[in-house]
Amino acid sequence: MEFENILLENNEGIAYITINRPTKLNALNKATIGELHDAFSAAEEDREVKVIILTGIGEKAFVAGADISEFADFSTQEGQRLAAEGQKKLFDFVENMSKPVIAAVNGFALGGGLELAMAAHFRIASENAKMGLPEVSLGVIPGYGGTQRLPQLVGKGRAMEMIMTAGMIDARQALEYNLVNHVTTLEELLPMAEKIASRIMNNSTVAISAAIRAVNAAFDKEVNGFEVEIEEFGNAFGTEDFKEGTSAFLAKRKADFPGK
Incomplete structure (x- = not known):
């Protein structure tokens, strides 16, 4: 380009x-x-x-x-x-x-x-x-x-x-x-x-994207930012990044996030 x-x-x-x-x-x-x-x-x-x-x-x-x-x-x-x-x-x-x-x-x-x-x-x-x-x-x-x-x-x-x-x-x-x-x-x-x-x-790209959406929601008068946070928090539990991040934490190793 x-x-x-x-x-x-x-x-x-x-x-x-x-x-x-x-x-x-x-x-x-x-x-x-x-x-x-x-x-x-x-x-x-x-x-x-x-x-x-x-x-x-x-x-x-x-x-x-x-x-x-x-x-x-x-x-x-x-x-x-x-x-x-x-x-x-x-x-x-x-x-x-x-x-x-x-x-x-x-x-x-x-x-x-x-x-x-x-x-x-x-x-x-x-x-x-x-x-x-x-x-x-x-x-x-x-x-x-x-x-x-x-x-x-x-x-x-x-x-x-x-x-x-x-x-x-x-x-x-x-x-x-x-x-x-x-x-x-x-x-x-x-x-x-x-x-x-x-x-x-070093961190989860999936979680970062979700955090951006949640923070931005706080400045949208037509959206309840707390509800967006709850939804994004829950969605994170279904991601491969969450599984990798928690597994790495429990195993005391560095996480290798797949970005999914």
């Missing part, structure tokens, strides 16, 4: 998806959103892939926002369609992946870039990272889930301040806000992501 705006590499169970538009600070346009969807779909279907690491090319930006030139003259209906299609094709799609997605935020993550990072299951950041939702400075609001996911992560008050001021926060403040899990040097960003990924890969 060939791409113009991203890079996709698989190595020892990890899929690396890298936004590759350095002259645009990796800004998202419709073509890039489409390619990202295709790359995530391929990683989802590849049984060899256990974890996905998402990052941007270079040292300046993860994704510095959306490509404003594409929608500057849109009508109301076109704007609504842009947000709806983008959310379905990429942002909601990433959030509901059955495989863990780690966003390695290397530099600016603004607007759609921060929204993409927030759609990942968790985030780590380099010390030079800057994050924000500047949309109101353009006379619009975040349209790719930013008004929903940011309050979930940092709380309503902080989210309101970030959105209404259109300001940026640095990596340390993002850590304080619980927007990211870890902050490290730019040089250690991918190695840290890989270290976390390797720890994830």
